[in-house]
Amino acid sequence: xxxxxxFIPVFISLLFAFSCSNKYKNLDTDYSxxxxxxxxxxxxxxxxxxxxxxxxxxTIRYEDYQATRTVYTDLIxxxxxxxxxxxxxxxxxxxxxxxxxxxYPSDSLILDAKGMTINSVAIGGKLLTYTYxxxxxxxxxxxxxxxxxxxxxxxxxxxxxxxxVTEGGSAITSDKGLYFINPENEENGYMPQIWxxxxxxSNSVWFPTIDSPNSKTxxxxxxxxxxxxxxxxxxxxxxxTENSDGTRTDYWKQEKAHSTYLFMIAIGEFAVxxxxxxxxxxxxxxxxxxxxxxxxxxxxxxxxxxxKMIEFxxxxxxxxxxxxxxxxxxxxxxxxxxxxxxGAVVFGDFVYKxxxxxxxKTDESVIAHELFHHWFGDLVTAxxxxxxxxNESFANxxxxxxxxxxxxxxxAQYNMEDEVESYFNAGGFxxxxxxxxxxxxxxxxxxxxxxxxAILHQLRAYLGDDAFFAGLNLYLTSHAxxxxxxxxxxxxxxxxxxxxxxxxxxxxFLGEGHPDMSITFNxxxxxxxxxxxxxxxxxxxxxxxxxxxxxxxDAGEHIQKFKITDTTQxxxxxxxxxxxxxxxxxxxxxxGYYIFTSTPEFWLNQFNASDNYLSKKExxxxxxxxxxxKKLVKDFVTKALKDPFYGTQIAVLDELNYLAYSKELSDYVxxxxxxxxxxxxxxxxxxxxxxxxxxxxxxxxxxKIQLLDDITAKEQSYAVLASILEHYLELAPDQAPTxxxxxxxxHASSDINFQVALYYIQNRIPNKIDFFKNLYENGTNREKxxxxxxxxxxxxxxxxxxxxxxVNVVDEVYTxxxxxxxxxxxxxxxxxxxLQRQEKSLENQIKxxxxxxxxxxxxxxxxxxxxxxxxxxxxKYDINIEE
Numbered sequence: 001x002x003x004x005x006x007f008i009p010v011f012i013s014l015l016f017a018f019s020c021s022n023k024y025k026n027l028d029t030d031y032s033x034x035x036x037x038x039x040x041x042x043x044x045x046x047x048x049x050x051x052x053x054x055x056x057x058x059t060i061r062y063e064d065y066q067a068t069r070t071v072y073t074d075l076i077x078x079x080x081x082x083x084x085x086x087x088x089x090x091x092x093x094x095x096x097x098x099x100x101x102x103x104y105p106s107d108s109l110i111l112d113a114k115g116m117t118i119n120s121v122a123i124g125g126k127l128l129t130y131t132y133x134x135x136x137x138x139x140x141x142x143x144x145x146x147x148x149x150x151x152x153x154x155x156x157x158x159x160x161x162x163x164x165v166t167e168g169g170s171a172i173t174s175d176k177g178l179y180f181i182n183p184e185n186e187e188n189g190y191m192p193q194i195w196x197x198x199x200x201x202s203n204s205v206w207f208p209t210i211d212s213p214n215s216k217t218x219x220x221x222x223x224x225x226x227x228x229x230x231x232x233x234x235x236x237x238x239x240x241t242e243n244s245d246g247t248r249t250d251y252w253k254q255e256k257a258h259s260t261y262l263f264m265i266a267i268g269e270f271a272v273x274x275x276x277x278x279x280x281x282x283x284x285x286x287x288x289x290x291x292x293x294x295x296x297x298x299x300x301x302x303x304x305x306x307x308k309m310i311e312f313x314x315x316x317x318x319x320x321x322x323x324x325x326x327x328x329x330x331x332x333x334x335x336x337x338x339x340x341x342x343g344a345v346v347f348g349d350f351v352y353k354x355x356x357x358x359x360x361k362t363d364e365s366v367i368a369h370e371l372f373h374h375w376f377g378d379l380v381t382a383x384x385x386x387x388x389x390x391n392e393s394f395a396n397x398x399x400x401x402x403x404x405x406x407x408x409x410x411x412a413q414y415n416m417e418d419e420v421e422s423y424f425n426a427g428g429f430x431x432x433x434x435x436x437x438x439x440x441x442x443x444x445x446x447x448x449x450x451x452x453x454a455i456l457h458q459l460r461a462y463l464g465d466d467a468f469f470a471g472l473n474l475y476l477t478s479h480a481x482x483x484x485x486x487x488x489x490x491x492x493x494x495x496x497x498x499x500x501x502x503x504x505x506x507x508x509f510l511g512e513g514h515p516d517m518s519i520t521f522n523x524x525x526x527x528x529x530x531x532x533x534x535x536x537x538x539x540x541x542x543x544x545x546x547x548x549x550x551x552x553x554d555a556g557e558h559i560q561k562f563k564i565t566d567t568t569q570x571x572x573x574x575x576x577x578x579x580x581x582x583x584x585x586x587x588x589x590x591x592g593y594y595i596f597t598s599t600p601e602f603w604l605n606q607f608n609a610s611d612n613y614l615s616k617k618e619x620x621x622x623x624x625x626x627x628x629x630k631k632l633v634k635d636f637v638t639k640a641l642k643d644p645f646y647g648t649q650i651a652v653l654d655e656l657n658y659l660a661y662s663k664e665l666s667d668y669v670x671x672x673x674x675x676x677x678x679x680x681x682x683x684x685x686x687x688x689x690x691x692x693x694x695x696x697x698x699x700x701x702x703x704k705i706q707l708l709d710d711i712t713a714k715e716q717s718y719a720v721l722a723s724i725l726e727h728y729l730e731l732a733p734d735q736a737p738t739x740x741x742x743x744x745x746x747h748a749s750s751d752i753n754f755q756v757a758l759y760y761i762q763n764r765i766p767n768k769i770d771f772f773k774n775l776y777e778n779g780t781n782r783e784k785x786x787x788x789x790x791x792x793x794x795x796x797x798x799x800x801x802x803x804x805x806x807v808n809v810v811d812e813v814y815t816x817x818x819x820x821x822x823x824x825x826x827x828x829x830x831x832x833x834x835l836q837r838q839e840k841s842l843e844n845q846i847k848x849x850x851x852x853x854x855x856x857x858x859x860x861x862x863x864x865x866x867x868x869x870x871x872x873x874x875x876k877y878d879i880n881i882e883e
Contacts, residue, residue, distance in 0.1 A: 001171065001199050001392065001444065002337040002369045064436040068214060068384035068485070071102045073109055075217035075260070076150055080207050083224040083247075084194055084267065089180040091159040095207050100150040107144040109153065112204035112211035113137040114177065115164035119156040128153065137208055159206040166815070169441025172197065174335040177205025181333050189778065191292060193268030195331045195346060197339060198261040200385060200440045209260045214383040214483040219254040225267050232266040232290060234258070234342045236324045254342065256323065257481050259381050264341035266329050271296035277307040279320055285310070290329035295352055302351055303328055305364060305406075309371050312405055313398070318473040322379055322480070326371070333781050338366050340373030340395070349780045357749070360684050360717050364406075365399040365415065372398030380476055383483035385440040389432050389509070390484060392444070393452025400457060410613040413588065414647040416457070417614065420591065423450035429512045429540070433486050454591045455508040461589035462504075462546045463497055471496040486510075503544050513540030515592035523579055530579055533570045542567050543592075550586040552609060553577050559586075581605035588614035600627045607640065616643065617651040624655045630667050633659070637669045646683040653677075653689045657696070665697040675707055684717035691720065695727045705731055722751040729759050750783050757790045761797065768794065769802045776809070785820045788813065792827040796834070803831065804866045807873050814877060828873055829881050835867035 079096040099109065114135040121128045121139050129140040137155075145151055161178040168174045174197075181193045196206060204211035221233040227248045235254030242248050273296060275287040287306050289299040306326065314320045323343040334348035347370075351363045376394035396419065403412035426446035430437075432455070437443055460468040475484075475492035490505045516537040523530040532549065536542055545564040550557060554577025562571055573582075581602040584594055598606075600623055607619035620640055627633055640652045659668050671694060678690035691711065695704055708724050708731075715721055725743045729736050740756050753775055760768045772794050776787040788809070795806040810824055842860040846853055874881060 001339050001373075002366045002395070060436045066384070066386050066435055066437055066440075068386075069212040071214060072104070072106065073099050073210060074102050075099050075210060075215055077218045077220070078207070078209060078260075078263075079220040079222075081222040081224075082206075082265065084180070086180065086183040086192065086194075089160075089162045089183055091161075091178060091206055093157050093159060093207060095155045095157065095209075096152060097155070097208070098150055098152045101145050101147050103147050105144050105146050107141050109139045109141060110210075111137045111139070111208040112201065113157070113208040114202075114205045115160055116205075116208070117158040117160065118208075119158070120154075121156075122154045123151060135204070155208050157208065161205050164205065168335070168815070168821075169439070169444065171444030172199065172336045172441060175200075175202045175205075176335075177202035179333065179335075181331070190332045191269050193266070193270075193331055195266040195268075195329075195334075196264050197335055197346070198263055198341070199339060200261065203260055203263050206265075207263070209263075211260055213259050213261060213381055213385065215260050216257040216381070216481065216483070217260060218257050219252075219263060221252045221263075221265060222249055223252070223265060223267065224249045228269055229267050230270045230272060230290065232264070232270075232327060232329055232344050234262070234264060234344050254324070258342045258378055259483075262340070262342045262378060264339075264344050264346065266290070266331065266344070266346065268331075269293070270329065271299075273299040275300070275304070275307060277310040277321065277326065279314075285321060285323075286325040286327070288325070288327045290327065291352075292330070295330070298352070298354065301355060301358060302353060302363070303367065306367060306371065309364075309368055309402060312402065313372060313375065316401065316405075316469060317375060317476060318469070319375060319379075319476045319480075321374065323374060326374070328367070328370075338370050340370045340377055342374065342378045345370045348782060350782045352780065356716055357718060360719050364402065368398045368402040369395045372401075375476055379481065380479045381483045383485055385443050386433055386435050386437065387485050388443045389448045389452040390486060390489060392448040393432075393456055396449045396453030397456045400453065410645045410647060413613045414645075416454070419450045420454050422446050423454065426450075431510055431512050433509045451514075451591070458508075458589050458591055459493075459504065461548075461587060463493065467493075467497045507541070507543055511541060515543045515545055515590075515594070517545075517592065517594050519584055519594060519596040521582060521598070528575050529572045530575060530582070531570050531572050532582070533568065534564050535568045536564075538567055545590065545592075547590075548585055548587070549573070550583040550609075552580040552605065554580075557609070581609060583609065583615060586610070586615055587612060588618070596622075598622055598626075600632075604636065607636075613645055613647045613651075616640075616648050620648070620651050620655055624659065633668050634670075638673065641669075641673055641677065646681060646686040649677065649681070649686045650689050653686070653693055656693055660693070660697065665693065671697060671699060678707065679711055684720050687711075687715075687717065688720045688723045691723055691727070695730075701731050718747060718749040718751040721747045722749075722755040725752060725755050726759075733763075750779065754786065754790070757787070757794070761790065761794050764797045766798070769798060789820065789823050789827070792824070792831075796827070796831055800862050800866050804869050807866075807869045811873055811876075814873075825877075825879055828870060829879065832867065832870040832874060832881055835863055835870060839863050839867060 076098040081094040081096075083092045084090070085092065112135060113132065118130065118132045118137060121130045121137075123142050126142060128142065131138045139153065141151060141153075159178055161176045162180070164176065166174050166176045177198065178196050179194065181195070182190065183192050183194075185192050196203065201211040203209060209215070209217075219234055223231045223233065224243070224247050225231055227242065227246060231250045231252075233252035235252050238251045238253045240248060240250045270290040271293040273289040273291070275289065277285045277287050279285060287310070289303045291299045291302075306328065310321050310326060325343045326345075327343060328345045328347060330347045330349055330351055332349050334346065336348065337350070338345060338347045347363075347366070351366070353363070372395045373391060377391035380390075382388055382390040399419075400412045400416045403415055423446040428445075430447060432447055432452060434443060434447070463471070471493040474495060475489055478492065479488060486505065486509050490501050494501050516539050518535045518537070520533050520535075521530055522533070530551070534545075534547070543564075547562055547564050549560045551560070551573055552558070553575045558573070560571075560573055582596075582598065583606050584596050603619045603622035603626065607616055607623065610616045610619060623636055624633060627636070637652055637656065641649055643649060653674070656665065656668060665671060665674075674690050674694050678687055678694055681687040681690060691707075694707060704727070708727055712721070712724055715724065721743070725739065728739050732739065736759070740759070743752055744756065757772065757775055759765070760771065772787070772791040776784055776791050779787050791809070792806055795802045807828070810828065814821065814824060839860065842856055842863065846856050846860065873879075
C-alpha cells in the first residue's frame with residue numbers, strides 16, 4: 001500500500017490564528033448483541049496468552065497488546081463465482097472454500113463476512129447449520145476434522161457494500177471493501193467501474209474468508225459481466241467465455257497462495273495496453289496497463305518503465321519475480337494512493353498525467369513501491385499488522401533503490417530527504433513494530449513507511465551492500481509464500497553477517513525515536529591527534545550508533561569507523577600534518593539529528609571533498625551560516641551554483657533566501673546568475689526556487705515583469721507557470737482578471753487552478769463560489785480533497801448562503817474520508833465559533849443601539865440559521881467545539 005501525502009499550503013493555517021486448545025466448541029451459546037463478537041471469538045478460540053518480546057513490554061498493558069491472530073484453520077483454495085448488480089450495487093457470489101484445521105481437531109469454521117446476506121452454506125450438497133452475526137459467519141461442519149483432512153464448503157451470498165456503516169483512516173480512507181463507481185452512468189467525467197480495496201481487513205465485505213494477513217490461500221475467480229466490460233483479478237486469465245444472455249465469464253486463477261487482503265477484482269470499459277517482462281529463462285511475463293480509453297495513448301508514458309523495474313529488482317534481490325503477471329489499473333475515487341494486490345496493482349487517478357505534467361513529476365516512486373511489495377508483502381508477508389513495516393519499510397526503500405539505479409545517488413538522496421523529513425515532522429513517535437496500537441489503520445504512518453525505509457538504508461550502510469542484499473535473499477527464499485515477524489528478518493541478516501544484531505533491532509524496530517546529537521572537536525595544530533566528542537541529548541534512549549568519520553590531512557583522506565555506546569564519548573583520530581576537514585557520516589546514512597560544530601575552512605573543504613548531495617548541502621549550510629565576509633560568501637555561492645546537480649543548487653538558493661531576507665541579494669550573488677537559472681535550470685524545482693529569489697529582490701518591478709515575460713514564453717512546467725502567475729498577480733493586481741483568464745486558457749492545469757483559488761481566498765475576491773465548486777467537483781480524487789479545503793475557506797470569507805451550502809457538501813463526504821477529516825473538522829469548528837461571536841455581537845448591538853434594528857435582526861436571524869446548521873453537523877459527528 002502506498003499512501004499519497006497531501007499538502008495544505010501554509011496560508012491555510014495562517015488564515016485563523018491466545019493459548020492453543022485441543023477442545024472444539026459447539027454453537028449453542030446464546031450471544032447478546034453487545035458482546036457477541038468478543039464472546040463469539042473467546043468461545044471459539046479460548047483465552048489468549050502470549051509473551052511480549054518488546055523490551056518495553058512492561059509498559060504495554062495486557063489488554064492493549066495486539067497479538068497475531070491465532071491460526072485455527074488453514075485455507076487451501078478459495079473459488080469465487082461472482083456477478084455484479086450495478087443498479088443495486090450488489091455482488092452476487094458463490095464461494096467454494098477448501099480448508100482444513102491448522103493443528104487441533106475442529107467441527108467448526110469461523111469466517112469474516114461483513115454486511116452480507118448469507119443464503120446458504122453447504123458441504124457435499126448437504127446444508128450446514130451456521131450462525132451469522134456482527135460480521136462473523138460461524139459454521140458447524142458435518143463432522144470433526146483433523147489436520148490431515150480437508151473439506152470444501154459452498155457459501156451462497158450477496159455482498160451489499162453500500163448498506164454497511166463504514167469507517168476510514170488517514171491512509172486508507174474507507175473500509176467499504178467493494179466500490180461501485182458511477183454505476184448508473186449518471187455522472188459526467190468518467191465511466192462506471194467496480195473495484196475492490198482489501199487492506200487492511202475489508203475483502204471480507206465481498207467474499208467470506210479469514211480476513212487476516214497470516215491467512216494465505218490459492219484463488220480462483222469467475223467474473224460474469226456484460227460483454228463490453230474488461231475485468232481484472234489476480235493470477236492468469238485462464239478463459240473468457242461468452243454466454244447466451246449477452247454476458248461473458250472471465251476465469252482468473254492464482255495458483256500460488258497469497259494473503260486474503262491481496263485479493264482483488266476490477267470491472268469497467270478499460271482500454272488495455274499490453275507490455276511484458278522477459279525473465280532470464282526467456283519466459284515472457286505479461287505486464288498490462290488498464291486505463292480509461294482517453295488515457296490509452298498515455299499509458300506507456302505513465303507505466304512504461306515497469307518491465308525495467310522488474311528486471312532491476314529481480315537481479316538486485318537474486319529472486320526473480322514470482323507471479324504470473326504484473327498488471328496495473330487506474331481507478332476513480334480510489335480510497336488510498338495505490339495497492340499491491342498480487343499481480344494486479346490498483347492506482348488512484350493521480351497517476352493520470354500528460355507529458356507536460358510528467359516532465360515535472362512522474363509517479364515512478366509509487367510504481368516501484370507497489371512492485372517491490374511483490375517480494376516484501378506478497379511473497380513474504382507480515383504475519384500481523386504490528387509487523388506491517390516488514391511490508392511497507394521495504395516498499396518505501398525501493399524508491400531509493402530505483403532512484404539510485406536509474407538516476408544516481410544524488411537524486412536518490414534528494415528524494416529520500418523528503419521522506420525522512422516527513423517522519424521528523426509527523427511526531428507521535430512510537431515503536432516501529434507497534435504492539436499496542438489503537439487501530440490497525442494507525443500503522444500506515446510515517447514510521448512504517450518513512451522511518452522504516454531510512455533504517456533499512458542505515459542498516460545497509462552498516463552491513464555493506466553484499467551482506468545486506470545476501471540477507472534479503474536469504475529472508476525471501478527461506479520464507480517464500482509464508483508469513484513472518486520482525487525476528488525472521490534479524491535472523492536472516494545474522495546468518496549472513498555472523499553478528500548478533502539484537503542491539504540494532506531493539507533500538508530501531510522495538511524502540512522509538514532517533515538520536516539527537518551534538519558533535520565537537522578539539523584540535524591543536526602542533527599535535528598529531530584530533531579529539532571528537534559525541535554527546536547524545538537523551539530524548540528517548542542512549543543509542544548505539546555505528547559512526548563513520550572521514551577526515552582529510554596532508555596525507556590525504558582517511559576513514560574511521562567506531563560504535564558510539566555512551567551518552568557522551570570522545571574518540572581520537574591520528575593525523576599526518578595539517579587537518580583540513582572532518583566529515584561526519586560522509587555518505588549521510590544515519591537517521592537522526594547530528595549537529596557538528598565546525599569551522600568555515602573545514603566546511604569549505606568538506607564541500608570540495610564531498611561526492612554526494614547531502615554532504616554538500618551540509619557544507620553549504622555550515623559555510624554560509626558561519627562566514628560573514630560578503631566577498632567570501634559571493635565567491636562560494638558562485639562556485640556552488642555551478643554544481644551540476646539541481647538539488648545542490650536549490651540548497652544554495654534556500655540559504656540565499658535567509659541571507660537576503662533583510663539585506664540586498666546582490667551583496668551575496670550576481671543576480672544575473674540567478675536569473676539564468678530561473679530561465680534555464682535543468683529541473684523545474686530549481687527554476688521555481690531561483691525565480692522566487694529574484695522576485696523577492698529589490699530589482700525594479702519592470703525588470704521583474706520582463707523576466708516573467710521571458711520565462712513564460714518558453715516555460716513548460718505547470719508548477720513553474722503557477723509560480724509565475726502568483727508573481728504576476730503580486731506585481732500587477734489591477735490586471736488580475738485578465739492575467740488569470742489568459743493563464744487559465746493557455747496553461748489549463750490543476751497547478752494554475754489552485755494558484756487562482758489561493759489568490760481568490762487571500763484577496764477575498766467576491767462571487768467566485770462557482771469556481772470553487774468546479775474545482776472540487778472536477779478534480780481527481782486527490783485534488784478533490786485539497787479543493788474541498790480551499791472551498792471551505794473561501795466560503796468562510798464569502799457570504800452566509802455559501803457558508804450554509806458548504807456544510808451540506810462537507811456532510812456528504814465527511815464519513816468517507818479519514819485523510820482530511822482533521823482539516824475539515826477544524827474548518828467547521830472555526831466557522832461555528834466565528835458565527836457564535838458574530839451572533840453575540842449583534843445581540844448586544846440590538847440591545848444597546850436602536851438604529852437599524854430591523855436590518856440587524858434580519859442579519860441576526862440569518863446568522864443563527866447558518867450557525868444552527870453547523871451546530872447540527874458538530875452534534876451529528878460528536879465534535880466538541882472546546883477541543
